[in-house]
Amino acid sequence: MASKAKTGAASSPFAGHNPFLESVNAYFDKAAAIMDHPKGLLDQIRACNSVYYMQFPVRIKGGIQVIQAWRAEHSHHKLPTKGGIRYAMTVDQEEVQALAALMTYKCAVVDVPFGGGKGGIRIDPKQYTTEELERITRRYTVELIKKNFIGPAVDVPAPDYGTGPREMSWIADTYQSMVKDDINALGCVTGKPVGQGGVRGRTAATGRGLFFSVREAVNDPKLMKKLKMTTGLSDKRVIVQGFGNVGYHAAKFLQEGGATIVGIIEWDGAVVNPKGIDVESLKAHHAKKGSITGFAGAKTIKEGNSVLEHDCEILVPAALESQIHKGNAPKIKAKIIAEGANGPITSEAEPILLKKGILVMPDMFVNAGGVVVSYFEWLKNLSHVRFGRMDKRFDEGSSLRIIETVERLTGKSLTLAERAVIARGADEEDLVNSGLEDTMIMSYHAIMEHFNGNPRVKDMRTAAFVNSIDKIAQSYATLGIFP
Ligand code: GLU
Numbered sequence: 096m097a098s099k100a101k102t103g104a105a106s107s108p109f110a111g112h113n114p115f116l117e118s119v120n121a122y123f124d125k126a127a128a129i130m131d132h133p134k135g136l137l138d139q140i141r142a143c144n145s146v147y148y149m150q151f152p153v154r155i156k157g158g159i160q161v162i163q164a165w166r167a168e169h170s171h172h173k174l175p176t177k178g179g180i181r182y183a184m185t186v187d188q189e190e191v192q193a194l195a196a197l198m199t200y201k202c203a204v205v206d207v208p209f210g211g212g213k214g215g216i217r218i219d220p221k222q223y224t225t226e227e228l229e230r231i232t233r234r235y236t237v238e239l240i241k242k243n244f245i246g247p248a249v250d251v252p253a254p255d256y257g258t259g260p261r262e263m264s265w266i267a268d269t270y271q272s273m274v275k276d277d278i279n280a281l282g283c284v285t286g287k288p289v290g291q292g293g294v295r296g297r298t299a300a301t302g303r304g305l306f307f308s309v310r311e312a313v314n315d316p317k318l319m320k321k322l323k324m325t326t327g328l329s330d331k332r333v334i335v336q337g338f339g340n341v342g343y344h345a346a347k348f349l350q351e352g353g354a355t356i357v358g359i360i361e362w363d364g365a366v367v368n369p370k371g372i373d374v375e376s377l378k379a380h381h382a383k384k385g386s387i388t389g390f391a392g393a394k395t396i397k398e399g400n401s402v403l404e405h406d407c408e409i410l411v412p413a414a415l416e417s418q419i420h421k422g423n424a425p426k427i428k429a430k431i432i433a434e435g436a437n438g439p440i441t442s443e444a445e446p447i448l449l450k451k452g453i454l455v456m457p458d459m460f461v462n463a464g465g466v467v468v469s470y471f472e473w474l475k476n477l478s479h480v481r482f483g484r485m486d487k488r489f490d491e492g493s494s495l496r497i498i499e500t501v502e503r504l505t506g507k508s509l510t511l512a513e514r515a516v517i518a519r520g521a522d523e524e525d526l527v528n529s530g531l532e533d534t535m536i537m538s539y540h541a542i543m544e545h546f547n548g549n550p551r552v553k554d555m556r557t558a559a560f561v562n563s564i565d566k567i568a569q570s571y572a573t574l575g576i577f578p
Pocket of ligand 1: 177178179251252253254255256285437462463465
């Protein structure tokens with residue numbers, strides 16, 4: 096591992112004992128123990144290939160502040176490496192390494208041809224003005240360019256906790272202005288605003304993917320029988336932790352799919368209503384007040400995380416890592432936990448949950464919708480054409496010709512509204528959402544094949560790991576690195 100620390104460190108890049116990294120590695124080891132790959136190959140798949148630790152000065156409020164930041168490239172078995180950039184005070188080298196490793200496994204599970212990466216800046220974005228955040232982001236990008244830790248063929252960041260399309264547009268602009276002869280420069284980062292090379296559907300993608308994964312599970316009769324639950328979403332009560340991009344969209348799509356959202360948890364409190372919370376009204380309240388607390392359509396609970404232990408069928412932790420630990424795991428009442436966040440359950444907590452018969456749907460599958468649509472965005476940037484641009488009108492014409500033939504043969508005709516629905520050609524968002532839905536469904540069934548068909552696999556996370564490790568091992572074999 097190449098760790099490049101500059102002098103004058105404000106504090107150590109290592110936080111010491113990091114339960115998140117330990118959990119990711121423990122989960123990997125649990126799956127690796129029941130696989131037949133050579134130890135050296137498994138060691139290479141598990142290892143973090145490179146980490147770049149940087150410190151740089153930024154002018155903040157009239158003074159100079161030294162900013163600490165990282166970018167980890169966990170695996171180069173496929174290129175580019177891919178993964179978000181996080182702005183939070185929790186960021187340290189081990190957190191970034193844990194997140195980068197999860198990206199490797201995640202990309203393999205959903206057949207996205209990237210290695211795993213992750214970046215982070217140790218700041219609380221709430222403490223900075225927009226101009227300061229822009230200066231920090233642009234300087235971070237310059238550091239990445241200098242060390243070849245960014246580029247459409249090298250390493251492609253995306254949003255994560257504390258970042259969004261705005262930060263991605265600053266990164267793209269900085270890259271484009273410094274790397275002048277790269278025709279694919281816009282593909283250096285994903286999650287950009289649509290007007291700056293982004294793809295329609297990216298913002299909602301993680302929440303939408305989560306919805307597809309949960310819908311697939313609750314419509315699986317065999318699985319529901321095992322859990323002693325009925326199929327479908329309509330009788331399912333859901334609690335979501337986090338009301339950021341992932342939590343909000345997950346709650347919205349689950350509600351639209353028929354589930355009842357009985358609790359939403361945020362860092363400053365939770366809101367609960369056994370009759371259901373209207374997600375859009377809560378969103379409007381949040382936009383106005385800057386908090387979900389005090390929402391008229393529900394009861395506010397000050398001790399937000401206590402709601403993780405409330406009665407529900409489906410719990411969606413969609414905030415940060417290590418939220419369900421050995422302290423609260425015995426009190427969790429949900430029957431299904433769908434990991435919207437990366438690493439929300441510690442490896443110490445998971446056996447407690449599994450013993451209680453809870454189905455844990457793992458992060459590397461459940462929250463993969465974001466990187467799936469990032470892949471589509473990157474493809475769009477490399478092809479320099481909007482999805483649907485070449486075929487939308489042609490498809491509409493073909494459908495109309497079929498309709499006209501059927502009308503002529505049957506003597507019956509459709510209304511204009513019916514024609515419009517049937518003959519509509521797919522636009523970019525339709526194609527993105529359909530590609531995402533197909534990916535999540537295919538991955539679900541590939542994982543369940545291991546879960547149901549391999550007696551050594553006892554839980555869904557191990558099934559996903561086995562699926563993922565097999566695919567990564569395969570790419571090393573084709574590269575000729577291992578026999
Ligand atoms: N940060 C997201 C994740 O953890 C998205 C990564 C990406 O799109 O590259 O999956």
